[in-house]
Amino acid sequence: MGKLTEIYPAPASNSIKETLIGVADGRSVTVSSGTYTFETVSSVLTLSTSYKDITGSSITYTPPEGTKYVYYKFSYKSSSAPVNYGSSGIHHLKLFLDGTDVYRAHKSNAGNYSGSHSNYHASFTNFIEYVFDLTAGSDDYGQGKLSGWTTGKVIKCQARDYSSPYYQADIHRNHWEDGTSASGEEVYTKPTIKIIAYS
């Protein structure tokens, strides 16, 4: 007969309730809180001077019961736009929770200005991440603080260019491949989302 501690082992000590992770290729992933379908990214997202949703960043998430913190990370590729005015590709990023701008999460990315607007080499892997605090006494979405989260809420990112026609940026884009211009599927990189619910 086994020891009682073998039959009833101590519970795991980590505070991770669940991790939802996936690539924006349309897959559905089932975790303890439900089944989630990721967006499908199949092209480059060209920005403008108005904010637009970043494809692949959106997910409607409901944390498991007892969750105190929700970590969201969106990993994506950016490039200065391959146009005469791409240069440093300055772009601005926002995070939204249930339609409200989480202003604490604002950020901007850019390469260095090379001295010519026609050089659009700047090309990086980037991410937007944030921790939503569900232990707050009242909701303050702007700072990502909530008094609770029991139904599906949309988390997504938006982006825009700094200006037009200079400093334009593209999301998901790869300019080059094997010593020449990228072609086929390699023109873009599918982004990933990672969500961790902590107790």
Added chain:
Amino acid sequence: MSKLTDIFPAAASSNVLEVICGIGDGRTVHGNENSYTMGTASAIELSTSYADIAGSSIDYILPTDTNYVHYEFIVKWAAADYSGICHWRLYFDGNEVSAAYINNASSYGASNHGHHLVYINWVFDLTVTTTDYSQGQIAKSDWSGAKTIKVRGRDYSSSYDARVHWTTWRDGSSSGYPFLDVPLLTVTAYS
């Protein structure tokens, strides 16, 4: 008297089965059932031919009931000529995951100041019934035993050379360069 389930509660419901995490210094990392030896990185310059990136390779054995494997490789990149345009490809068992292809570069310029981290990641989906290596979809029947996951890289041309695991400056000086920036490899198995 307390209930038995109060005394012996169910284990946490986390779907993380295993995390293998290590830097590229040749260390051995022990997982739940298997051990993995990380590659040993050194600061090098790439060429126009693809080469394995030291520290990126792991011969990974799935834990039981794995549905997803998240591969993450964080590598230091530096421009050697102008913007240091670099190409990165991810491989599973010798097959390219073309959907994970990445090209990076700094802004164009002769100063070669561009130094960045590059994040190469993919979530292998093992819930599929048919393997599609290009999309990182691997049927469980095609992942038995150890499978090698690794990154290969090259630069665009000899006019845009790139370096990896490389830092040129430290403490306000380039004296003694190149300095080694070791890469970080993390593999997480999820149920």
